[in-house]
Amino acid sequence: MDQIPIPGSLDEVEHLVNRLYEQNSSSAISQIQEVLQRLQKSPEGWQVAEGLLARHADNVRFFGALTFIVKLNTEPLNDDDAGSVLQKLIDGLLKSLDAGAGAIVIRKLCSALVTHFIQYSHIWPLCLRYVVSCLQNSHSGSIQSAAPVDPDVQSLPPQKSVAAIWFATALAEEAEKTDLKSTKYISLHERMLSNAQDLGSLLVRSLAGQADIQSQKEAIRCFQAWLLYAQRAPNEELTSNLRPLLQPTIQCLVNDELYEAAVEVLTDTLSNWQTFFxxxxxxxxxxxxxxxxxxxxxxxxxxxxxxxxxxxxxxxxxxxxxxxxxxxxxxxxxxxxxxxxxxxxxxxxxxxxxxxxxxxxxxxxxxxxxxxxxxxxxxSEPQESVxxxxxxxxxxxxxxxxxxxxxxxxxxxxxxxxxxxxxxxxxxxxxxxxxxxxxxxxxSGQPLITLFVNLTLQGVSNAAWSELEAAAFCLGSLSDCVSDSTSCDDILSKVFGSQLFDLLRQGQSVVPVRARQTCLSLIERYSEYFSRHAEYLPAALNLLFSAVGDLPLAGPSSKSIHRLCSSCRSVLTSEVDAFLDQYEALRGGILDSLAEERIVGAIASIIQALPNDTDRVHAFKRLMLAFGTDVEKALQLKAYNANVDSQDPIVARAYDAAQRPTEPVSSSEIGLQIAVRALRCLLGSAKGLQSPSESFVDLETEQNATVVASSAELAQVQQDIVGILARLKDEFSVSTEALDVICSILKAGFSETEPGPFVLPPQIVTEFITSTWYHRVASAISTACVFVTSLANGNFKNQVPQTIERLLPWVAGLLQQLQDPENDPELAQYGIEFAQKAMTKAPGVFLQLQPTSSLEYLFMFAIKMLSGNEPLPKAAAAEFWTNFITLKSSDQGTQAAVDSAIGHLGPILAHTLVQNIGGKASRSELDKISDPLKKLVVQHARAKQWLEAALNDASFPSDKVSAGDKALFVKKVISLRGSRATNQVVREFWLACRGSNFAYAS
Missing domain, CATH: 1.25.40 (Serine Threonine Protein Phosphatase 5, Tetratricopeptide repeat)
Structure with a gap:
């Protein structure tokens, strides 16, 4: 399409406006809009607006009114010119009303008048009175001579009455949008109050039924707009002028034509401003x-x-x-x-x-x-008063x-x-x-439990499955209310001792799936009840295990098994062999992977509760045999290197029903799925073997006692576990899921204080972590961080230095291979987090890292991270430097090394911090960047010198601040001595460096 020229006459402008409403391509419409917008903003825009307003077509008049709005919002006027524009708008409104212009024109002219009032309210402070007076007299008279609305409004014909109300509505809507806290609009809101009395006079007659239906509808909508404004700008004078309009609005409800408008305003006000009534x-x-x-x-x-x-x-x-x-x-x-x-x-x-x-x-x-x-x-009242x-x-x-x-x-x-x-x-x-x-x-207490117990039993006896499901759902909802109390046990026994469990075992041919699911979850919710009433446990568990093989019930039933066994572990220890038998039987069929993981965790929690160490080891070895079978099968499939038919039973073991492939699958992919399944079962058992959080801890035990395998048999189990993890790590080294689960298995033993299969000796964990990782090295480093923390907080405090001595060179080597933090931000982040752990837990070992070039590299790598663009690594680096600046050691040699390092690194760190504060950091990073800055000015006398040098360096990223601004910034930061107020000073300086256009930049 050819370029559209700027119109040279009013007729050409009108033609272009009309084209805007014709069928055109989007590109043509865009071009027309662009030309018209340029015209609106040009010096000739005022004449164009006035000329278009005098034309006959509604579309053209509308555009004329719109042009007035654009000019009023973008071009300031002196009072004389503003008064002249007001007269033109009033005249345009009157002429449009006389000509029978459409609502689109009248509304837009009312909006233009409101825009004028927002900008120049001092010229006609009693705007509503003036508009009504002009409408009543059919000409734009003197602003000062306009009488109060009360006598004028009686003689307004319907179309003019509606126009006055539209103006009043737009007035409230636009005033509400202004910033109430801005000094710019203080006088505007004061003048809004001055118009409140005239508003009441304008609306009350319409609302009271002394006007046509259209005027009444618009009056209600206007009332709503002013109520919303009054809520944002509360004032008793305004409120008192609005209250007389409330009862007439309530009475409008019974009028079908006014109901919708009235019910909306009343509902909204009752919800948000109850004191108005x-x-x-x-x-x-x-x-x-x-x-x-x-x-x-x-x-x-x-x-x-x-x-x-x-x-x-x-x-x-x-x-x-x-x-x-x-x-x-x-x-x-x-x-x-x-x-x-x-x-x-x-x-x-x-x-x-x-x-x-x-x-x-x-x-x-x-x-x-x-x-x-x-x-x-x-x-809050005495009980007898209820x-x-x-x-x-x-x-x-x-x-x-x-x-x-x-x-x-x-x-x-x-x-x-x-x-x-x-x-x-x-x-x-x-x-x-x-x-x-x-x-x-x-x-209500107990009677509510009784009600739903009775409804549940009623549903059972009547085979009313929807009622049974809803009653069981409601009963389950109340489980937390009685979990720590025995007061409702006798009532609950009526359900759990009823024929409910027998009925549910008959399958979905008798009881629909949804009702069975809800009833099964009822068992899980009341696990504390079952721990107090072991006589009902066999029936509950038999039901749950029978449901695991039913696909729709596998999830809720396995979840209930896990919860029940975990809560009742101490009373189920005599049945551990029966549970293992049940698990082996389930593995012979099709078992959902998540359900299997939960069941394994459930059995492991019972094994954990066995009182005898030997029994625990034997039971776990039997459980682990199943995992071993899967591990060997996974490795065989990996080596087989061929496709497997989708109907092969091994495929059903590898994939859950929803993910099962329909085409042949490579044996290596099936092997991976089975390996992950075995690992997840191993993880489930590791979590199940963890001591309950409420278990007894002997505070008299020597803190540095070493938790070691209590028998050669347990030590062998630990070696078997590590062997499985190592083989799967190496064979399935490209699988993110497999490697992450392996790390989770290691972590499961870190928090334990008693010997167990997953409570591995520190040297074994260290060897495993520092072995070769072909993928997900970041997960290994993250595991090392957790490991060091657990050693420091647990029974292995004396082994922290030697562990760090092994792990730190490994981490440093990985970071050196990385070269740039942005090559792998996650690895960089965890690497520096580990370096920080090493530094704070064993400062002597950290500072003696060999070769010394590795230590220097670590420091400079942390500087690079602080200069980078990745938020998480940058935050980790900021924390590293915050801790290093404040690092203290009782060893004089170590402390001297710290001080020497700070003396060398201080200027570099200050330079990096200043680069960030000078505009390179994002707004969200400033608080983190402020932390090392605050520590630096408190801990080191030369901080002021370093900061000044960095601010005055030629590489400073902003030219928007003066030398004086920089000096003032340093002065403020130093004087605040690391207090929280430093963050605000940093934010203000950063904003000044970025410039005002970045006020809301992230």
Whole structure:
């Protein structure tokens, strides 16, 4: 398309504007817009705006009004010119109204007038009065002679009345957008207050029904705009002028044509500004809710009418309830209790929550807040003052009953017809009910457990599966409320000692999958109960193990097995062989990998609880035999180097059902999957063997005692584990998952204080970490960091120096191979983090790193990281330098080496910090960069000299600060002596170096 020239006449401009609304290509429209925008911003823009406003077409007039707005926002005027523009806008509005221009033109002219007022409010401070006066007189008269709105508004015809209201609406909307804290707009907001009385006079007649429907609708919307403005700019004078408009708005609700606008403003204000309503207003709303009109709306909602208008009525009820919570808690107030009963009723509207019933969730949110308020109120009153059979407490039974019914799942066909949003919403509603029930329990206590126990048993006896599932879900929701108490054990025994478990074992041909899943999770949730009632454990565990092979139940059943065995480990030790038998039997079939990992962890937790060391070792060896089989198979497949048919049973072992391939797969890929599976089982067993967090710790034990293998048999098990890890690390060296799991297995033993298969001697761990890694070296270094920390905090403190002496050269060598931190940011980060650990845990060993060139390289590598662009490595480097600057040692030789190093490195570090603060760092990095700076100025007398040299160096990255600014920065930093205020000084200096355009840069 040819370049469009700048129009040379008003006719050409009009033609171009009309082209904008014709069918054109996007590139043509873009060009037209660009030309018109240039014209708007040109000096001739004022004349163009005035000329277009005098044309006949609405599109052209609209563009004329828009041009006035552009000019007012971009080109300052003196008072005389501003007054002239105001007259032109008023004249344009009057002429457009007389010509019958469309709403698009009138609204845009009102917006232009508001833009004028925002910029030049001092010229016509009583803007609303002036606009109404001009509309009433049909000409732009003297600003000073405009009379108050009250007498003028009576004679306005409907179209002019609506125009006045549109202006008032735009006035509030635009004023709300301004910065209330800015001194620039203080006078504007003062003048807004001056217009409040005229606003009330303008709107009250329309709201009271003395105008046409359109004017009434616009008056309600205008009222809402001013309410929103008043909430942002609270002022009692403004509020008092708005309050008389509230009751007329409430009365508009019963008018079908005004209902939508009125219900929106009332719901919004009740939700966000409850104090705006006075008692007389609340009384009017109570009366309204008691009216026949409201009862019809309410019944329509309960019968499943979830159209927008109907749901809005429910939302109004909920908002009113939120605003009246204190009154609704007064059981002696008959009026409030009638309304509370209606709010309970909202929970039984027809339809499933979210998918059909749109009011259930808002009503549920109200009841959650109400019950929490009741709980707070109860605990602030003497217990004898609570009447359980009188309102509002008596409504809790209805509340719970309605919720239980509403969260029952529909038939599978109905559920499958919902979209993903509806399914997620329904699930979230169930979670909200769960939270509500926990709050109700704080009031009702044991009877709530009894209710759901009875409903569960009722579901079992009636084979009512949806009811059973919902009751079990609700009962499970209350498990945390009674986990530490035996008060409900007898009631719970009615469920766990019933025929429920036998029924569930009959499979999904009898009980649907969803009900079985929920009932299985019930066992997990009440694991503390089973630890107190071992007589029910066999039936529960037999049920869970029978469900593991059922694909839809594998997840919840294995999770329950893990939780139950972990909680009840001490009472299950006599059955460890039976568990191992069960596991071996499960491995013979198809077993989900995550389920297997959990089951292995469950059995390992029982092994951990065995009282005899020998028994523990023997049981674990038997468990590990299964892993060994998988390991050998994985290695064989890796060496086989051929494709395997997808129907081969080994493929089912390698892949879960959802990921199982349909085409032949390479044996090496299958080997990798089996290796990862074996490793994850090994990790599950390592976690299971960890001592429970609440286990007894003997504080009298010698802290430096060495945890060693208690027998040759245990030592052999440890060697076998290390052998498995080493072989899989080397054979599957390209697998990120395999190597990360190997590192996690090592870490699992670090926190233990008692001998065990995974509590490996430090020298073995060190040898393993420093062996060859072809991939994921960063994970190995991260593991080394955790290892050193665990040694320092545990029973191996005396081995920290020699361990660091082995690990530090290895890490330094890896960083030297890396050369540049940005070649592998993760490795660089973990490498410097390890160097920091070594430095703080064994400063003497750190400073004696050989050859000395390696130590020098480490320091300069940390400087490079501090200069880099990667945020995490940079943060690690900042922490390294913060710790090095403050490093202290009781050994005089070591301390002398530290001081010497700082003397040499100080200028380099100061230079790097200044480069960052001078603009190279991002805003989010400044706090981290400030840490070493603060330590430097506190710890070293020459810091001021180093900083000044760095600031005045030719390489300083900014030319936006003067020498004086730099000197002042140093002075402030030095005087603050490392206090938190330094961070703000750094931020301000960085911003000055970047320039104002970077005020919000990251």
């Amino acid at each position: 006075k008692q007389v207003d609340y009384s009017l709303l109570y009366a309204l809710f008691d009216s026949l009109w409201a009862q019809e709306k309410y019944q329509s909602l309960l019968q499943g009418d979830f159209d927008f208008d109907s749901v809005q009525f429910g939302s109004l009820m909920v908002a009113f309830g939120d605003a009246q919570i204190t009154e609704l808690m007064d059981g002696t107030n008959e009026r409030s209790q009638r309304f509370l009963a209606a709010l309970v009723g909202l929970l039984k509207a027809d339809g499933y929550p979210v998918a059909e019933d749109k009011i259930f969730v808002p009503a549920l949110e109200f009841w959650s807040q109400f019950v929490e308020s009741m709980v707070d109120n109860m605990y 009447n359980w059979n009188a309102p509002p407490l008596s409504y809790l039974t209805q509340l719970v009953s309605h919720c239980w019914k509403k969260i029952q799942y529909p038939a599978m066909g109905v559920y499958n017809s919902w979209d993903s949003t509806e399914r997620v919403g329904f699930g979230d509603a169930r979670k909200d009910v769960s939270d509500l029930l926990q709050s109700v329990f704080a009031i």
